[in-house]
Structure formats: structure tokens, C-alpha cells
Amino acid sequence: xxxxxxxxxxxxxxxxxxxxxxxxxxxxxxxxxxxxxxxxxxxxxxxxxxxxxxxxxxxxxxxxxxxxxxxxxxxxxxxxxxxxxxxxxxxxxxxxxxxxxxxxxxxxxxxxxxxxxxxxxxxxxxxxxxxxxxxxxxxxxxxxxxxxxxxxxxxxxxxxxxxxxxxxxxxxxxxxxxxxxxxxxxxxxxxxxxxxxxxxxxxxxxxxxxxxxxxxxxxxxxxxxxxxxxxxxxxxxxxxxxxxxxxxxxxxxxxxxxxxxxxxxxxxxxxxxxxxxxxxxxxxxxxxxxxxxxxxxxxxxxxxxxxx
Amino acid sequence: xxxxxxxxxxxxxxxxxxxxxxxxxxxxxxxxxxxxxxxxxxxxxxxxxxxxxxxxxxxxxxxxxxxxxxxxxxxxxxxxxxxxxxxxxxxxxxxxxxxxxxxxxxxxxxxxxxxxxxxxxxxxxxxxxxxxxxxxxxxxxxxxxxxxxxxxxxxxxxxxxxxxxxxxxxxxxxxxxxxxxxxxxxxxxxxxxxxxxxxxxxxxxxxxxxxxxxxxxxxxxxxxxxxxxxxxxxxxxxxxxxxxxxxxxxxxxxxxxxxxxxxxxxxxxxxxxxxxxxxxxxxxxxxxx
Amino acid sequence: xxxxxxxxxxxxxxxxxxxxxxxxxxxxxxxxxxxxxxxxxxxxxxxxxxxxxxxxxxxxxxxxxxxxxxxxxxxxxxxxxxxxxxxxxxxxxxxxxxxxxxxxxxxxxxxxxxxxxxxxxxxxxxxxxxxxxxxxxxxxxxxxxxxxxxxxxxxxxxxxxxxxxxxxxxxxxxxxxxxxxxxxxxxxxxxxxxxxxxxxxxxxxxxxxxxxxxxxxxxxxxxxxxxxxxxxxxxxxxxxxxxxxxxxxxxxxxxxxxxxxxxxxx
Numbered sequence: 001x002x003x004x005x006x007x008x009x010x011x012x013x014x015x016x017x018x019x020x021x022x023x024x025x026x027x028x029x030x031x032x033x034x035x036x037x038x039x040x041x042x043x044x045x046x047x048x049x050x051x052x053x054x055x056x057x058x059x060x061x062x063x064x065x066x067x068x069x070x071x072x073x074x075x076x077x078x079x080x081x082x083x084x085x086x087x088x089x090x091x092x093x094x095x096x097x098x099x100x101x102x103x104x105x106x107x108x109x110x111x112x113x114x115x116x117x118x119x120x121x122x123x124x125x126x127x128x129x130x131x132x133x134x135x136x137x138x139x140x141x142x143x144x145x146x147x148x149x150x151x152x153x154x155x156x157x158x159x160x161x162x163x164x165x166x167x168x169x170x171x172x173x174x175x176x177x178x179x180x181x182x183x184x185x186x187x188x189x190x191x192x193x194x195x196x197x198x199x200x201x202x203x204x205x206x207x208x209x210x211x212x213x214x215x216x217x218x219x220x221x222x223x224x225x226x227x228x229x230x231x232x233x234x235x236x237x238x239x240x241x242x243x244x245x246x247x248x249x250x251x252x253x254x255x256x257x258x259x260x261x262x263x264x265x266x267x268x269x270x271x272x273x274x275x276x277x278x279x280x281x282x283x284x285x286x287x288x289x290x291x292x293x294x295x296x297x298x299x300x301x302x303x304x305x306x307x308x
Numbered sequence: 309x310x311x312x313x314x315x316x317x318x319x320x321x322x323x324x325x326x327x328x329x330x331x332x333x334x335x336x337x338x339x340x341x342x343x344x345x346x347x348x349x350x351x352x353x354x355x356x357x358x359x360x361x362x363x364x365x366x367x368x369x370x371x372x373x374x375x376x377x378x379x380x381x382x383x384x385x386x387x388x389x390x391x392x393x394x395x396x397x398x399x400x401x402x403x404x405x406x407x408x409x410x411x412x413x414x415x416x417x418x419x420x421x422x423x424x425x426x427x428x429x430x431x432x433x434x435x436x437x438x439x440x441x442x443x444x445x446x447x448x449x450x451x452x453x454x455x456x457x458x459x460x461x462x463x464x465x466x467x468x469x470x471x472x473x474x475x476x477x478x479x480x481x482x483x484x485x486x487x488x489x490x491x492x493x494x495x496x497x498x499x500x501x502x503x504x505x506x507x508x509x510x511x512x513x514x515x516x517x518x519x520x521x522x523x524x525x526x527x528x529x530x531x532x533x534x535x536x537x538x539x540x541x542x543x544x545x546x547x548x549x550x551x552x553x554x555x556x557x558x559x560x561x562x563x564x565x566x567x568x569x570x571x572x573x574x575x576x577x578x579x580x581x582x583x584x585x586x587x588x589x590x591x592x593x594x595x596x597x
Numbered sequence: 598x599x600x601x602x603x604x605x606x607x608x609x610x611x612x613x614x615x616x617x618x619x620x621x622x623x624x625x626x627x628x629x630x631x632x633x634x635x636x637x638x639x640x641x642x643x644x645x646x647x648x649x650x651x652x653x654x655x656x657x658x659x660x661x662x663x664x665x666x667x668x669x670x671x672x673x674x675x676x677x678x679x680x681x682x683x684x685x686x687x688x689x690x691x692x693x694x695x696x697x698x699x700x701x702x703x704x705x706x707x708x709x710x711x712x713x714x715x716x717x718x719x720x721x722x723x724x725x726x727x728x729x730x731x732x733x734x735x736x737x738x739x740x741x742x743x744x745x746x747x748x749x750x751x752x753x754x755x756x757x758x759x760x761x762x763x764x765x766x767x768x769x770x771x772x773x774x775x776x777x778x779x780x781x782x783x784x785x786x787x788x789x790x791x792x793x794x795x796x797x798x799x800x801x802x803x804x805x806x807x808x809x810x811x812x813x814x815x816x817x818x819x820x821x822x823x824x825x826x827x828x829x830x831x832x833x834x835x836x837x838x839x840x841x842x843x844x845x846x847x848x849x850x851x852x853x854x855x856x857x858x859x860x861x862x863x
Contacts, residue, residue: 071699085690102698
């Protein structure tokens with residue numbers, strides 16, 4: 001399959017700070033997830049892909065052409081930025097039509113596209129309200145709308161699910177999948193693994209400006225499963241709980257915390273551990289105050305992957 | 309089970325009475341102001357007149373030595389309450405104060421409105437008055453440095469250069485005047501700056517309004533005074549009103565033949581208006597129970 | 598101008614002109630620009646109804662109203678709107694919406710500049726025209742004063758274009774362009790114009806004042822403030838210089854805006 005987007009030795013510095021380092025990859029049609037913790041370089045990468053920034057080294061080729069200052073290509077790309085920023089004194093309708101007018105569409109086409117898009121994102125009934133009065137979720141949907149209104153071939157979405165409620169997230173995810181079936185190329189960034197998992201199997205892992213891995217998400221999942229998880233439980237009798245779990249094969253390390261009421265379990269099988277835990281709590285009549293996973297985040301996964 | 313409301317809610321817990329609850333806000337704002345490029349230059353540049361006036365105080369005690377340079381300028385170098393009033397209400401100092409407010413004070417409320425920070429503040433155990441005091445004292449810090457500190461140094465150095473307390477014996481109320489006028493100036497500019505800053509989320513717009521209102525009030529006064537020769541038009545001018553109040557506090561002849569009380573009331577009215585609008589802005593972010 | 602830039606300019610103009618016209622800030626500035634009208638009204642009412650001192654209408658208009666507009670108001674308006682061309686998009690973080698569209702960056706600068714200039718010129722000229730009518734109500738039949746008005750309107754319009762172009766350039770270059778703009782407007786422009794000789798030719802206001810019809814106005818001679826210490830340049834030189842200055846600063850702004858990368862404050 002021909003790559004829609006190619007990057008060759010792409011690097012970007014902000015003064016002395018490295019934003020992106022030597023990224024060479026190809027992105028094909030379909031949905032590609034860009035996964036990385038905050039500050040990993042996802043937004044920088046997306047800004048380079050959309051030609052908003054000039055690379056310090058390397059180049060970005062989109063549909064066989066260099067992207068930088070290529071206005072014809074810009075017409076085929078839709079970008080949804082991460083920032084929650086709008087022309088607040090406009091209504092949703094004015095905002096969308098104003099941005100559509102920057103394309104070579106006729107007046108009738110602008111209105112038709114705006115109407116269609118606002119219906120897709122379910123903002124048609126609120127189109128005449130000022131953006132200032134929109135909720136967080138409505139603003140996010142409007143941002144998404146401006147990225148898709150001109151029917152681009154390539155859609156680049158920077159944290160599109162931020163601020164959306166679970167129902168809103170499902171709707172956007174479904175929309176993105178619909179665009180995939182139309183043959184479009186979609187790149188979605190997030191720092192939340194389950195969000196990316198719901199969208200695609202093809203992901204790019206980015207960390208500290210470097211591409212850690214590119215490929216199937218199950219590869220990442222397997223790595224995560226192999227990575228031992230720490231679960232901290234604060235209760236009135238941690239030793240009793242520890243005693244009940246010491247024989248459990250999936251638990252391979254137990255430590256007592258500095259405070260007398262906390263115990264830390266290390267397990268390679270989170271799912272099994274959490275399936276056992278409620279029964280043990282009830283049987284031992286334990287008062288559990290807190291259950292946390294200190295390393296249950298993408299940063300911990302990345303630290304593990306890079307060997308920290 | 310009650311469902312917690314999404315978003316920030318006003319602090320409903322106990323308020324622990326702390327002496328200087330406003331201090332973290334002031335400290336942060338002052339630090340942020342000094343981080344801005346050009347602010348330090350403008351701020352310390354505003355002290356240039358103070359050095360000249362200090363030099364004048366020195367020369368006034370050594371007139372014999374400088375007589376060859378200072379023909380006919382004995383009057384200028386007479387250090388008296390008028391000398392202090394001239395420093396405190398001079399065009400340069402007042403203009404520089406406005407510029408400092410533009411650079412360091414325009415965003416005090418405007419930025420909080422822009423980033424919805426008011427809700428963050430009031431979700432913590434912070435009274436509204438502590439929030440506003442924190443902002444007011446930021447401006448106070450800057451202005452005290454430009455007014456009270458030099459004013460008191462002038463008095464001290466006058467006594468030091470003279471080698472006696474004759475100056476203080478002649479004008480025993482002068483230190484009080486310096487303190488009072490510095491406070492009045494700082495208080496007025498604090499409320500003025502916060503009033504304008506609360507009018508918009510756009511710091512650039514606020515900056516323009518700060519300078520526009522100050523300059524235009526003076527320009528309009530100049531125009532109307534030039535045409536009508538009526539001193540009461542001085543009440544339009546912020547600078548004019550400050551000069552009137554300054555003259556009253558330093559017990560010197562007022563520049564315009566208008567009761568100084570009117571000027572004081574106008575400045576007070578601006579402060580009250582500021583308080584009213586600030587209270588309205590804070591109330592605007594309160595979550596309705 | 599390349600066709601693409603021209604198309605971009607038109608698109609951006611059609612976005613920002615209606616939005617800027619309806620904005621609250623424009624309404625506030627319009628009210629401020631009409632304050633001299635209030636001033637003119639007070640002066641006239643004082644003369645007509647309260648038996649105040651009779652002052653020649655054209656003298657007041659030319660040397661007070663025009664001085665106010667020329668030396669203060671157009672500077673402040675140009676500073677705000679000029680710096681807004683670029684900084685508004687950066688501070689509001691809306692620049693992304695424009696730079697990811699098939700429009701050139703020069704078109705963004707020129708389109709916004711055109712939109713704001715066309716908003717601010719009528720705002721100022723309306724105040725001038727109303728002030729003129731009020732102050733010269735009895736002499737409107739004298740067509741010679743209309744020529745003065747026309748020239749004054751032309752000077753103000755040219756001044757707004759030129760100052761806005763300069764502040765647009767400042768806005769693309771400096772983040773804190775308000776401070777530099779204030780130093781230029783109330784420091785450089787207001788002070789250096791009174792320097793004798795060629796020094797005053799390094800200000801924009803010198804060329805604007807060179808176009809003022811001061812010599813044709815019959816005044817009592819008391820109000821010569823605007824022309825004080827003016828060593829005027831020939832009118833054609835003044836117009837050409839102002840147009841060149843406008844074009845140069847707009848060109849620099851376009852160049853800088855196209856090359857520079859703007860990072861949003863986090």
C-alpha cells in the first residue's frame with residue numbers, strides 16, 4: 001500500500017529543546033493512532049505534518065508533495081488542534097461558514113457543507129448560539145466540525161476526545177471509523193491508551209520526541225501485560241489481606257508501605273487480581289479506604305518500554 | 309446519594325483565618341511582572357527623577373559650592389513641601405506609573421478572566437476580599453517603591469545633608485503628607501488599574517484603555533480649559549485631580565482654583581466604581597447553589 | 598500581487614471585516630472617537646445658548662479637533678488594530694485555523710490589515726465630519742471650508758493606513774508590541790516632530806502635517822499648535838513617502854509573518 005504521508009529524518013528544535021528527533025516513517029490510509037504521554041512530541045509532529053512548522057531537519061511528504069506552503073495540499077487536510085480556542089464572539093454557524101469560505105467553495109456549497117457538518121456533530125440546534133456560551137463538549141465537537149467540513153482526504157486530530165463525555169466519545173469514535181471506511185487517512189493523537197484502542201490497531205508510540213515503536217497495538221498490549229503492575233491498598237488490616245494473597249501465583253511481590261495501613265502488591269495479571277480482591281475484602285470484613293495503582297499510566301508504560 | 313456538580317464550586321468548607329491570605333497572590337503577580345522583558349527597565353527607569361531630586365536636595369545644602377553653576381536658581385533648589393509635591397505629581401512620574409500599570413498591571417484581572425482562574429481561586433479557602441487585596445497590593449508594591457520610598461529617603465537625606473533637624477522642625481507634618489499621598493496615589497492607581505483590567509479578557513485592549521483614559525482625560529481638560537478658561541474642567545483630568553489632592557496634602561497652593569475636596573471625591577468615586585465592578589465580576593463566577 | 602495572495606486577502610477580509618465591525622471593542626472605540634463631537638457640541642452650545650466667548654469654528658476644528666485626532670486618537674486606534682492583525686491570532690490561539698487553510702500567510706496579514714483599516718477609517722472620519730458640521734454650522738455655505746474638510750479627512754485616512762501598517766509590522770515582530778508602540782506613538786512621534794531641521798522627517802506625523810491645509814485657513818493666529826516648528830515637505834513628497842512607508846512596513850510584516858513560527862503560550 002502506498003504511503004499517504006512520509007517523513008524522512010524529521011527533527012525539530014525549539015531553541016535548545018528537542019521537540020522531535022529523527023522521525024522516519026510512513027503512514028498509510030486508514031486510522032493511525034499517535035500515542036504518547038504529555039510532552040512527548042505529538043503536537044509538534046502534527047504541526048509538522050500540517051505544514052504549520054518548518055522542520056529543523058528532514059521533510060514531510062504528503063500525497064507525494066512537500067507540505068510546507070503547499071496551499072493545494074492544505075485544501076485536502078483537515079486539522080483539529082488541541083487548544084480550546086475560538087473566535088468567541090461568533091456563533092457556531094458563523095465560525096464554520098467563515099472558515100469554509102477560506103476554501104474555493106461557492107456560497108451555496110459553504111452553507112450546504114456547514115449544515116451537513118453541524119448535523120453530523122449534533123450542533124445544528126445550537127448553531128446560532130455564541131461559542132462563548134457553548135459547553136466544553138460542544139466546543140470540542142465544533143473544533144472537530146471545522147476539521148471535517150471541507151471533506152478532506154487527510155484528517156489530523158490532536159486529542160479529539162478531550163473534554164467529551166463517554167457518549168460524546170463514542171459518537172466521535174464512530175465518526176472517525178466512518179471516515180476510515182470512506183478511504184480517508186486519519187491520524188489521531190492521545191495519551192489515553194483505551195481511546196486509541198477503540199479506534200485502531202495501528203499505532204505509533206512517541207516518547208521524548210522519538211518514535212519508540214510503530215505497528216500493531218497488540219504488541220504494546222503484550223508488553224504491558226508482561227510489565228508487572230503495582231497496586232496499593234489502604235485498609236484497616238493490610239496484613240490479613242496480604243496473608244490471603246501470598247499464595248496467589250499471579251502475585252509475585254508483597255510490600256508493606258511506610259504507613260502501617262498500606263500494603264503494595266506486585267502482579268503480572270491485573271485482571272485476575274482485581275477479580276479476586278472484592279471477595280477477599282468481604283470475607284475478611286476489611287474496611288478499605290483506598291485502592292490505587294501508582295504506575296497505572298502511560299508514563300509508567302513508557303518508562304518500562306525504554307528500560308527505566 | 310448527592311451527585312457532585314461538574315466543574316469548580318465555591319469553597320464550602322471552613323475558612324481558616326490567616327493574617328496575610330492575600331500574600332501568595334501578590335507575590336506571584338510581582339514575580340510575573342518582573343519576568344516580563346522591559347518591565348525592570350521601565351520600573352527602575354521611573355526612579356530617574358528621584359535621583360535628580362535627591363541631587364537637588366544635596367545641592368540645596370551646598371549652594372555656596374554650586375553657586376557658579378546655579379545662577380538664579382535658588383528658588384528651584386529650595387527644598388520645601390512644594391519640592392515634594394512637584395516630585396510626586398510630576399508629569400513624568402505619573403506617566404511612568406501608568407506605563408508600569410500597562411506592563412505589570414493590565415493582566416491582573418484580565419488574565420484571570422481569560423483563563424477562568426477566578427473559579428480556581430474561589431474553589432480554595434480564599435475570601436473574595438483576599439483575592440482583591442492580593443491584586444491591590446501588587447500595584448501597591450510597585451507604587452510604594454516609586455513614591456513612599458523615595459519620599460522618605462528625600463526627608464532622611466535632607467536631614468543627613470543638613471546635619472540638623474531644622475527641616476523637620478519647620479515642616480513636622482511633611483512625613484505624614486508623604487505617607488498619605490503615597491497611599492492615596494497607590495490606592496487610586498490600584499483601583500483604576502483593576503477597574504480597567506476587569507473590563508476585558510484581552511490584556512492588549514486593557515493596556516490601550518489604561519493609557520487612553522489617562523491621556524485623553526488630560527487632553528480634554530487642556531482643550532476645554534484653553535477655550536473656556538474655567539478651572540473646574542480640571543475635574544475631568546485624572547492628573548489634574550491627583551495634583552489638586554497632592555497640593556492639599558502638601559499644604560501648597562493648588563494648581564487650579566477648584567476645591568480640592570471635589571477632586572478627592574472624583575478619585576474616590578472611581579475607586580468605589582472599581583470596587584462595585586470587581587464585586588460584580590467575582591459574583592459572576594459563583595456557582596449558583 | 599500573486600493571484601493566490603489576492604484570493605487569500607479577499608477571503609480573510611470577508612471573515613474579519615464583519616466580525617470586527619460587530620465586535621464590542623469596535624463599538625467602544627467608536628464611542629471614544631466620537632468624544633470630540635461631544636466636545637464640539639459643548640463648545641457650540643456654550644457660544645450659542647450661554648453667551649460664551651465666540652471662537653471661530655474652523656480655528657477650533659483645525660487646531661483642536663484635528664490635533665486631537667492626528668496626534669492622539671489615530672495613533673491609539675492604529676496601535677490597537679495594527680497589533681491585533683497578528684497578535685490577536687496568537688493570543689487567542691486561533692492562528693492554527695488560518696494557517697491550515699489554503700490561504701497564504703501574506704494574504705492573512707493583508708486581509709486583516711485591510712479589514713481593520715476599513716473599519717477604523719469611517720470610525721474616525723465620522724467623528725471628524727460631525728465635529729466639523731457642529732462647529733461650522735453657520736458657514737456651511739462657504740465651499741472653501743469643505744475643501745479643508747476633504748483634505749483633513751484625506752490626511753487622517755492616510756495617517757491611519759500608515760500607522761496601522763507600522764504597528765502591524767511591530768505586532769508580527771514583537772510580542773509586547775503595545776509597549777514599543779506606546780514609546781513610538783507618545784515618545785518618538787510626539788517629541789521628534791518638534792525638532793528643527795531634517796530630524797522631524799523621521800516621523801510619520803511630519804508628512805501628515807505637511808499635507809494639512811494650514812496655510813489656507815484663516816485663523817486668529819492664536820491656534821498654530823499643529824504647525825508649530827513644522828518645516829513642511831512638499832505635498833507630493835509627503836504622499837509618496839507615506840505610501841512607501843505603508844507598503845514597506847506591510848511588506849516586512851508579510852515577510853516576517855510568513856517566515857516566523859509563533860508558539861502559543863501554554
